[in-house]
Amino acid sequence: MTQAAGRDVEYQHEGTRMLGLVMAPQGGAAGDSSAAAVLLIHDAFGISEEMIGNATRLAAAGHPVFLADVWGERATPASATEIGPLIGAMVQDRDRWLGRVAAAHAALDAQPELAGRPLALLGYCFGGSSALEYLRTGAAVAGVAAVHPGLDLLDQDWSAPGSGSVLLMIGTDDPMATPPMRHRLEEHLSSAGLDHQFHLYSGTTHAFTSPKAAASPEPEVFAYNARSAARAWAATTGFLAELSAPAS
Incomplete structure (x- = not known):
């Protein structure tokens, strides 16, 4: 593991x-241009x-990361009353939604x-849906990893998909x-x-990687699951290692 340093863009x-x-990784890992970017x-x-x-964890493992701001102005909605309209607006205007991913x-x-590295898209929940939608509409990347994505948000027209391997990490009991x-x-x-794999985690619902969901008022809908979260992280880092180009 190495250190990581961040900067706003x-x-x-x-x-x-x-x-x-x-x-971005710091120290010796910073010079390893073979590791996939995220x-x-x-x-x-x-x-x-x-x-x-x-x-930070990904950068410490050697992968430089660009964390996209899909909502704009780095908004951090805190409740369902704020989140619902934001997601609804994107689903109703997919050109704007995917335009924001493309801008990132x-x-x-x-x-x-x-720049110049194999690129992986990694998304959580709404972000996982975003990554899959971006792939569905033509993104050419090395890979897409989606952690508990809302599959209910996806359009069904896959007539012009992009390219890249796909990893899905989903709870078997996820209602989304x-x-x-x-x-x-x-x-x-x-x-x-498209090359793809599904990792299904038993006894697991939506948002299982988020400690914020540890005291979920609706555990049948969303709840933190430490074991499934650890398994998903291991799957994600293994997937990124697989995508990384061989060192020259």
Whole structure:
């Protein structure tokens, strides 16, 4: 493990100010250009301390990270009354939603710490849905990892997908990623010829990686699961290692 250092990156989309975050390895790992870069897409709570913590852990493992700001102005909604309208607005205007992901991708490409590396998209909850939607509409990346994504948010038109391997990490009891939803997505990925794998965690619902959900008022809908969270992290880091280019 190594140290990590962060810096803010301002970028724009259709007049909205975005404030992303680069988290880059320091020390010996900083010179390893073979490690995959990560475009990390936050969950519904925005660029929270939890998401920054994930970026820091990835950078400490040698992967430079660009943490996207999908909501804009680095908004961090704190309740369902704030989150619902934000997600609803994106689902109703997918061009704007995916335009914001594309703007983050472009901002990432301009950062010297991340340029020229294999690129993986990593998203949690809403961010996982965002990563899959970006792939569905043509993104060409090395890989996409989605942790408890809301499959209920996905469009079903996979007629012009991008490229990249796909890793899905989902609780078997997640009401936002039911067996029929998972089966439908698997059919789309197979039809598109995309390499993919599903990791299913028993006794696990939505948002299982978030300690904020440890005292969930609706554990049948969302709840923290430490064992599943650890398994998902191990799967994610293994996936990133697989995507990383061989050292020259």
